[in-house]
Amino acid sequence: xxxFSMLINAKVIDSTNHKIGILTDVIxxxxxxxxxxxAFKVKLKNKENLILAxxxxxxxxxGVITLNVRLPKESNYKIKSQEGFLKEHVLDRQLIDTxxxxxxxxxxxxxxxxxxxxxxxxxxxSASGIFRRxxxxxxxxxxxxxxxxxxxxxxxxxDSPSLQLQIKNNDMFIKNLHPADIANLIEDLNIKRGADFIxxxxxxxxxxxxxxxxxxxxxxxxxxxxxxxxxxxxxxxxPDQVADILENLSKDKVKxxxxxxxxxxxxxxxxxxxxxxxxxxxxxxxxFFIARPDWTVKKVKKELxxxxxxxxxxxxxxxxxxxxxxxxxxxxxxxxxxxxxxKIRSIMVTNVFSIPPKASIKEIAHNLTKYxxxxxxxxxxxxKLLGVVMIDDIMRExxxxx
Numbered sequence: 031x032x033x034f035s036m037l038i039n040a041k042v043i044d045s046t047n048h049k050i051g052i053l054t055d056v057i058x059x060x061x062x063x064x065x066x067x068x069a070f071k072v073k074l075k076n077k078e079n080l081i082l083a084x085x086x087x088x089x090x091x092x093g094v095i096t097l098n099v100r101l102p103k104e105s106n107y108k109i110k111s112q113e114g115f116l117k118e119h120v121l122d123r124q125l126i127d128t129x130x131x132x133x134x135x136x137x138x139x140x141x142x143x144x145x146x147x148x149x150x151x152x153x154x155x156s157a158s159g160i161f162r163r164x165x166x167x168x169x170x171x172x173x174x175x176x177x178x179x180x181x182x183x184x185x186x187x188x189d190s191p192s193l194q195l196q197i198k199n200n201d202m203f204i205k206n207l208h209p210a211d212i213a214n215l216i217e218d219l220n221i222k223r224g225a226d227f228i229x230x231x232x233x234x235x236x237x238x239x240x241x242x243x244x245x246x247x248x249x250x251x252x253x254x255x256x257x258x259x260x261x262x263x264x265x266x267x268x269p270d271q272v273a274d275i276l277e278n279l280s281k282d283k284v285k286x287x288x289x290x291x292x293x294x295x296x297x298x299x300x301x302x303x304x305x306x307x308x309x310x311x312x313x314x315x316x317x318f319f320i321a322r323p324d325w326t327v328k329k330v331k332k333e334l335x336x337x338x339x340x341x342x343x344x345x346x347x348x349x350x351x352x353x354x355x356x357x358x359x360x361x362x363x364x365x366x367x368x369x370x371x372x373k374i375r376s377i378m379v380t381n382v383f384s385i386p387p388k389a390s391i392k393e394i395a396h397n398l399t400k401y402x403x404x405x406x407x408x409x410x411x412x413x414k415l416l417g418v419v420m421i422d423d424i425m426r427e428x429x430x431x432x
Contacts, residue, residue: 034139083107152179213242225254237266261290273302311387314417328370
């Protein structure tokens with residue numbers, strides 16, 4: 031898929047294979063159902079700007095635009111009244127709902143081909159759009175982030191008092207939003223309205239939304255949600271996330287909320303609170319799957335199914351001995367490809383890597399990237415497995431505004 035971020039600042043090559051400048055914007059008829067690319071705005075080496083018709087373009091690719099003409103002396107396209115610039119008029123604009131409330135931001139724009147013509151197909155509102163524009167799209171644990179696309183057909187442009195992008199169908203749009211994008215929406219609302227909005231969701235969904243929000247915002251929302259509703263939501267969250275939230279609350283409020291949680295969950299959370307927020311111990315979750323070396327593949331699969339409600343995400347099966355010491359790891363792929371009667375000790379990786387609870391975010395990110403991991407084990411000096419740091423937690427710390 032071709033995105034606007036892949037074209038902006040792309041070098042423009044003329045028919046003699048000379049670079050004449052860079053692309054700075056794209057002109058399209060903004061109100062069309064699928065706007066065809068009409069022209070490009072090109073900044074020449076002498077700093078002058080030319081508007082070149084799409085008919086002057088031989089090919090469009092990531093980072094390069096090739097023309098079928100020599101360097102033009104002047105613009106060969108006149109912009110029509112219904113046309114606009116994608117960078118100037120669409121990119122970074124807030125999308126609003128039918129009541130005029132800002133919902134999300136246009137982080138990137140996707141192109142596609144219809145009847146062999148390049149057109150605008152959708153707007154990317156996900157964090158991956160920002161990463162691409164920052165030049166971070168090829169980093170291993172970032173390029174796994176999927177774009178969240180709103181079809182251009184679901185967006186209308188309003189020209190009063192200034193150009194705005196409006197979602198046509200609020201309910202359908204919200205239903206299809208990722209929790210991270212709903213969190214961004216709530217961040218833009220006032221506290222009372224944000225609390226009312228999140229109260230509409232089931233605790234399971236609200237928990238996912240909470241996990242994508244800043245601790246400061248959650249603290250403010252909790253005051254309006256009440257202890258019972260807050261407890262219902264926090265009970266669905268991972269212990270490490272709950273610990274981060276409770277650290278910012280008063281002792282009395284923490285006591286009230288903890289009373290709403292199960293005793294074993296309260297104990298785990300209190301254990302995590304003692305670590306720093308930006309240390310492995312403060313970032314790790316205790317919601318991970320443990321198996322023993324003498325278990326069979328069949329038993330592991332059975333136990334995984336039994337614990338599917340408690341453990342939200344499983345990338346690896348962590349193997350510990352009877353003392354709780356970390357002795358091996360097994361990928362889900364290897365588990366699924368192995369026969370049911372196979373012993374785990376015969377297929378697990380024993381050359382395991384772990385980090386101490388005091389490891390910094392920089393150390394964790396370095397090791398996740400170096401070993402191409404989705405999660406990493408945290409152990410104490412005796413190799414006892416304490417928890418697991420997930421890549422999502424590191425992403426939130428590295429890019430809190432994404």
